[in-house]
Amino acid sequence: MKLICRPTAALFLAATWFAAPAVADVFVLQSGGRIEGELLTPAAETPQELHVRTSSGDMILPADFVAEVIEKSPQMRNYEAILPQMPPDVEGNWKMVQWCASNDLPVQREHHLQQILAMDPNHAEARHALGYILRRGEWIIPNQWNKNQGMIRRNGKWMYPQDVMLSERAEKYEDGANDWRVKFRSYLLQMRRGGERAAKAQAEIAAIKDPMATQPLIEMLKDDKYQAIRELLIDALGNLDNGASTLALTKVACDDPSASIRDRAMIVLERRPNEIAAAQLISLLHSKDNRVVNRAASVLARLKHPAAIDSLIDALVTTHQFKVTQGNPGETSASFGSASSGGFSFGGAKPKIVTQEMRNEAVLRALVETLQQEGLTANFGYDEAQWKLWNSSRQMPLTVDLRRDG
Template identity: 25%
Template sequence: MGRGTLGVGLWVVLSALVASARADLIVLKGGGSVQGKVVADAAAKKDGRVIVVLPKGKTPLTLRKDQILEVLAKPGPLDEYATMREKLAATAQAEFDLGAWCKAHELPDLAEVHFEAALKRDPNFADAHLKLGHVEHDGRWLTPDEQRRARGMVLHKGKWVMEDEKAKDDEQAQNTAGFASWVRRIKVLVQGVRAEAPDRRRDAEDQLLQLRDPEAVGPLVKVLGDQDADLRILLAQTLAEIPGEPAARALVDMILREAEDPVRAVVLDRLRSRDEPIVPSRLVRALRSSDVRVINRAAWALGNLDVFSSVPRLLDVLVTSEERVVLFPTNGGGGAYPGTGNPPLIAYNGSSAAYMTGPVVGPGAVAYGAFVVPNTIGLDPYNDGAPLSVGDGMGNPGTLGGFGYNAGAGVGADRGPQPGLVTFTSQNVEVRAALNRLTGQDFEYDVPRWRNWVARSFNPRPDPGRRAPQP
């Protein structure tokens, strides 16, 4: 049989296979074969190609006709799949049903293809989300990768690890020769930026801004991160030009630790152009910080970056509390409450007493607190918490100060400032501002009212073309 006759016969066989939906073993010219299913595709046929659905893998294989030497029928589960696929209705339920069939017939990759197709037709198709391992959280479905990020994991060298583990690995990498070489190079450029000659300064700045290697991120932060504001702004501008997650992470970390507003504004402007998922996820994670300054900076960034999905997390930190041990003056030492030197008593249970403290104003927060001390000095709850009169054991009366002893058995005259446990409750100003911006609402610091409104009215995925109304 001549080669031309073989070619004609081959394509007769191919056409018959497509029509009858039979599984194929496709032998390729030059050696090798592909096991799959030739399926009908008008566009491919028009271009002289065929589409082969594989039993493993989500992407079909496209072959030119002249690549194929021989096609052999080999029945398998793809036979029925090809028939069902050709008759598939254009609905989410039909895609889901075919995906479930693929799953049951040990075609897991094709099952994912159809579960994902179901979600394209109906993003709220819960059964398809569950089949793909998605978990619903705060009104949105999280993919497995998003779930790992929410647990504080990051993708590092091809595997998911906790961020602490990655940080430790990065720290070890800083000791490598490559890291040290970058540090030396950047220090030389910084010297150029600080030079008096304008030409040298411009040349050094240009060289920094032209850096694109992700390996330079760590050395840049090490050298420039603690410099003056102008150099920190240059650091933000340089990081913004470097692609990838390391640079995005470094920019987020800058905004969380930066104390000066002008520098934070530059960092925020550079973050607007980043589309790495780590940017919003890292800012949301920062809301769990024990430092109200970090919480407020993260909230400020989330609001200005229009991260609407962060609203439920922001509600968790609209009002925060933390306990601190602080020193208070003894009786007569003055303090926050003139006249007595002591704060007012607000609670007493016989074994300990609680006192109100004055307001404390910090960046983005106003805090009020109370502290508790053991009743080891004989407070009189019926006399506004005044100390009881006691003897020194030798017939001499004495008076105990509110925070220290003036006299008493075996006790010195004045012990100086005394420690107390203070609970600071912070109304986080930047968190409220972020909520205002993202929702168009303002319930001040009334967390229950906020939660009620969010449960009833908030859309965490607004139409991209629309913005929430501004207050």
């Protein structure tokens, strides 16, 4: 084929460039077509033409017909040289896979892997090389499988849409919490300076309604540096009626060393729906520490939640272990607590663990007051059996029909 066009200055420049020695193999045409061949030395009398030798014969191309000349790499030349020697079977293709991997020819490597699977669909090495894994007897590509399951890739992980939504919500919440941490640092600085700015900062903390401020407020409440404003922080948490604030206030009501702070937290809990607080306190009635049992009962006495009745009956008398230490004759000391903190002491001998039943006055008081709140009057002291009998009878239906149909 010989293609001829009228010479121009642009053609001359292009031909001059192509006249340099080259080993180009692919000629990309302006029209989008591609021709593979070898660039020959252009004829001196026609510098605007490119002489190309292809497998079907020689061609002459006008230089401005060609958009790009792609030179084959030495690895590609070697690949084409050894390819005809490859046996057209699984073993031959697998050797070519390994050779292509060593010579950085990923496209050719994948071609030979696909050829292997066409001949042997269960070829494990080829499957693994293409990214497959065997799951329940079926070869799958994890990414494609995850897509088929409706999953979305986010931050390098595959997640279900609902998990993505929850993750985005958590990130948004954390961003909002960080903004509040910055605001609180500013409020604290203003309060240290005193004056009108301090009063304004206190008023703004007391007026907080944003639930994203919950976690920063809880963190400040736990920090010993902010003892002077803890009552303000408790009141601010009281404005945020959510599970996290309720659990934080419940812990303060039970554990805080300050009686006034405990009382303030209990007042806040009394003003809001307290199912979450009651559930947390009921779980504490099973604590191995007798002090925790009675503190939880004291808060329940304030909340008077009927869901606690059964657990209060069970916790009237609790069993706890104590550590007893024996020592020199005549040396005796005693302390009560959990198994890891205190006990009877008789010198420095090896301690023993003893078990003791404890009557819990705070539990009895919480039980009686909760029943009174429900319009019930009963008091069997610490007699759990009598309490359980009474509790069972009050929960039974008034009439029972024992007749059977038919």
